[in-house]
Amino acid sequence: MGFIFSKSMNENLRAQQEFMLMSSRLQLERQLLMQNQMRERQTAMQIAWTREFLKYFGTFFGLAAIGLTAGAIKKKNPGVLLPIVPLSFIFAYQYDMGYGTLLQRIKGEAENILDTQSALLEPPKGPLTFEELEKIRRSQSKFFIEK
Structure with a gap:
């Protein structure tokens, strides 16, 4: 009887x-799945923000280029056009981020780092342990009573 009961309990x-x-x-x-969905939504928000920023910055860049060109022609000084150089780099970066392949290149480089340079990803002093966290928590706790 005990054997049958034991067998039933094991099952x-x-x-x-x-x-x-x-x-x-x-x-x-x-x-x-939830973490992946959150990551995708955050990336989509970042791309959307970049595209929206690009609209405003593109307008500013266009107006600045026209104004600087007009100023250079009026003053007959090509040095007035100098601010267009850094502005064009910023514009190109934002365009690449919003509509180009910058994110694919970043992803490829990240995969390369994960595959070939994983030592760079290790946190200082190694990964956190439960004991370390408890030690920190105890030292910061106002109500911890030593036993």
């Missing part, structure tokens, strides 16, 4: 462990 335990494993896997998949 129940095994079924419960499988259910817990499946539940934790499903939870992890949902977390990964």
Whole structure:
């Protein structure tokens, strides 16, 4: 009788462990999907912000280029056009970020760093441990009572 009861309990335990494993896997998949969705939304916001900024900066750049050109012609001094050089670099960067391939190049470089230079990614003093966090928490806690 005890053997049958024990066998039944083992089967129940095994079924419960499988259910817990499946539940934790499903939870992890949902977390990964959520993190990926958040990353995609943040990237989309960054691109949209860049495109919106480009509209304003492009207008400013165009007006500045016209004004500086007119000023250079009027004063007969080509040095007045000098501010167009840095402004054009900023404009080109923003355009590349909003409509070009800058994000793909950044992604490729990030993948290269992950593959070939992973030592650069290690935090100073190595990864945080629970013990280190507890030590910091205790030192900062006003209500911690030593035992």
